Amino acid sequence: MNTQAIKAIYRFEMARTFRTLVQSILAPVLTTSLYFIVFGAAIGSSMQQIHGVSYGAFIVPGLIMLSVLTESIGNASFAIHMPKWSGTIFELLSAPVSTPEIVLGYVGAATSKSVLIGLIILATSMVFVPLQVLHPLPMVLMLIVTAFTFSLFGFMLGIWAGSWEKLTIVPTLVITPLTFLGGSFYSLDLLPPLWRMVTLFNPVVYLISAFRWCFTGQADVSLALSFGFIAGFLALCLALTSWMIRSGWRLRS
Amino acid sequence: MSNMTQAPVLSIRQLCKAYPGGHQALKSVSLDIRRGEIFALLGPNGAGKTTLIGIACGLVNPTSGSVHVDGHDVVVNFRAARAAIGLVPQELTTEAFETVWAAVSFSRGLFGCTPDAVHIEQVLRSLSLWDKRNSRIATLSGGMKRRVLIAKALSHNPRVLFLDEPSAGVDVELRRDMWAVVRSLRDQGVTIILTTHYIEEAEQMADRIGILNKGQLVLVEDTATLIHRLGRRELTLTLQQPLTALPPGMDATDLSLSEDGLTLRCSFEQASGQMPPITQLLRQLEQAGCSVRDLHTQQSSLEEIFVQLVSTGK
Numbered sequence: 166m167n168t169q170a171i172k173a174i175y176r177f178e179m180a181r182t183f184r185t186l187v188q189s190i191l192a193p194v195l196t197t198s199l200y201f202i203v204f205g206a207a208i209g210s211s212m213q214q215i216h217g218v219s220y221g222a223f224i225v226p227g228l229i230m231l232s233v234l235t236e237s238i239g240n241a242s243f244a245i246h247m248p249k250w251s252g253t254i255f256e257l258l259s260a261p262v263s264t265p266e267i268v269l270g271y272v273g274a275a276t277s278k279s280v281l282i283g284l285i286i287l288a289t290s291m292v293f294v295p296l297q298v299l300h301p302l303p304m305v306l307m308l309i310v311t312a313f314t315f316s317l318f319g320f321m322l323g324i325w326a327g328s329w330e331k332l333t334i335v336p337t338l339v340i341t342p343l344t345f346l347g348g349s350f351y352s353l354d355l356l357p358p359l360w361r362m363v364t365l366f367n368p369v370v371y372l373i374s375a376f377r378w379c380f381t382g383q384a385d386v387s388l389a390l391s392f393g394f395i396a397g398f399l400a401l402c403l404a405l406t407s408w409m410i411r412s413g414w415r416l417r418s
Numbered sequence: 419m420s421n422m423t424q425a426p427v428l429s430i431r432q433l434c435k436a437y438p439g440g441h442q443a444l445k446s447v448s449l450d451i452r453r454g455e456i457f458a459l460l461g462p463n464g465a466g467k468t469t470l471i472g473i474a475c476g477l478v479n480p481t482s483g484s485v486h487v488d489g490h491d492v493v494v495n496f497r498a499a500r501a502a503i504g505l506v507p508q509e510l511t512t513e514a515f516e517t518v519w520a521a522v523s524f525s526r527g528l529f530g531c532t533p534d535a536v537h538i539e540q541v542l543r544s545l546s547l548w549d550k551r552n553s554r555i556a557t558l559s560g561g562m563k564r565r566v567l568i569a570k571a572l573s574h575n576p577r578v579l580f581l582d583e584p585s586a587g588v589d590v591e592l593r594r595d596m597w598a599v600v601r602s603l604r605d606q607g608v609t610i611i612l613t614t615h616y617i618e619e620a621e622q623m624a625d626r627i628g629i630l631n632k633g634q635l636v637l638v639e640d641t642a643t644l645i646h647r648l649g650r651r652e653l654t655l656t657l658q659q660p661l662t663a664l665p666p667g668m669d670a671t672d673l674s675l676s677e678d679g680l681t682l683r684c685s686f687e688q689a690s691g692q693m694p695p696i697t698q699l700l701r702q703l704e705q706a707g708c709s710v711r712d713l714h715t716q717q718s719s720l721e722e723i724f725v726q727l728v729s730t731g732k
């Protein structure tokens with residue numbers, strides 16, 4: 166295994182993150198803080214408790230997931246699309262590295278960055294709302310697994326996308342709506358039965374529900390279903406990536 | 419000398435490439451590159467030079483045939499093969515926001531080497547990039563970016579270096595520096611394969627020259643042999659009356675008669691210091707009853723050989 170190459174890619178990507186600190190870390194943290202101020206402090210103060218916690222505390226897990234999803238996809242897709250677009254990918258393709266090593270370098274860096282952002286947002290939220298994490302270990306594990314899975318997804322998106330437009334279309338048109346309608350801001354119990362049914366087709370619901378369980382100990386949908394879904398999506402992304410590896414899809418002519 | 423040093427460093431066998439859409443970019447190319455030589459691949463645009471390099475470097479999948487680098491198949495044993503290769507591509511593609519130092523260090527890591535600041539400093543100095551090591555690449559001029567590309571290719575001490583059109587759009591100073599680097603690499607035993615449009619450059623730099631046209635290798639020759647051909651002059655005699663055959667006694671010479679019987683051609687060596695056999699030839703023709711209307715001599719150049727090979731497509 167070419168560990169030097171994995172390290173080189175990882176370091177290169179992390180250096181990019183810290184070089185663009187404002188844009189890559191401060192921006193998502195600021196956005197989330199605004200949510201806390203508006204929904205947690207301002208509107209939340211006049212809302213009743215959900216799942217036995219204040220509204221401000223209720224939305225924290227969803228907001229973290231929202232950032233982790235967006236950042237994982239955005240980062241991993243940008244990281245591989247950029248060299249494809251500029252042509253510098255020739256070096257990656259002519260280097261003695263296998264595709265799993267390339268994936269590990271890029272996806273590893275994107276995962277680290279998302280987990281870091283998730284943890285910063287968690288810390289920030291503690292400034293605004295009284296927060297309790299009932300199951301810290303599953304919480305951190307879920308954070309890592311989710312970041313990894315969606316970074317994998319983003320990586321494939323970056324390879325698939327032929328243009329910058331396509332690169333942004335999937336996150337804006339698919340991921341953002343799914344996250345907003347995934348129960349970040351409300352409990353599914355508050356929805357009328359029909360909408361509740363519809364919502365159950367949204368995969369993000371399972372993610373947020375399980376993640377919120379790590380905080381409050383309560384979930385909207387069954388935990389087994391949630392973890393089953395997360396494992397299933399991870400397996401799907403891994404399978405697609407390994408197919409991509411074998412075929413050299415969209416990389417070599 | 420051991421067998422190892424005599425075995426070709428790059429061995430291409432019946433290499434074919436058909437791009438999706440059916441275009442045959444390479445048609446059964448076979449070529450051996452000797453260890454430590456500078457090999458120039460000449461050919462017009464679209465001949466398949468970049469495709470050939472692309473297959474050797476793992477950027478293009480071959481349709482059939484094989485390439486071995488130092489005995490390693492570039493597909494089956496890609497790690498060992500690619501680790502030996504450095505590539506300076508035709509297009510000017512570099513990172514933009516990274517510093518020169520970071521980009522070159524990144525390349526070294528990609529090729530599986532542990533960091534080596536001393537080596538990278540040496541490479542940057544040899545390319546006059548040392549002062550720019552902390553500059554972002556986007557702020558550099560085109561010539562400087564090309565130097566960065568060369569530095570990246572040399573960052574992992576390759577044993578085989580590919581330079582794809584290294585002189586295209588390059589200023590005199592850079593060209594001089596580049597050839598100095600290439601010569602010193604050759605002295606260290608690095609094999610260099612370059613493609614170029616500049617025939618004089620191939621003549622000056624290369625030990626051997628290969629000509630690729632429409633995906634076929636039409637000629638591979640020592641540069642010295644080609645220069646030798648270059649040193650030949652051709653004498654053309656235009657006759658008053660057509661001849662049906664060479665006059666008796668003259669068929670032994672290096673003469674050829676054109677189809678219309680009006681032109682006689684003879685090539686001879688100039689380098690030998692002898693007087694051209696023109697006087698003798700003219701006397702022989704006179705004795706045979708032919709009168710000469712016109713006469714001129716011409717030096718054949720590599721350029722001509724090239725154009726002739728490429729246009730006849732043989």
Ligand SMILES: Nc1ncnc2c1ncn2[C@@H]1O[C@H](COP(=O)(O)OP(=O)(O)O)[C@@H](O)[C@H]1O
Binds near residue numbers: 437439441443461
């Ligand atoms: N990715 C590609 N897809 C389809 N055709 C290609 C591709 N790359 C090169 N070609 C075609 O293959 C031929 C050889 O190209 P190339 O190897 O770049 O030639 P050269 O480097 O000698 O100019 C050209 O006709 C070119 O149009």
Ligand SMILES: [Mg+2]
Binds near residue numbers: 469508582583
């Ligand atoms: Mg070319």
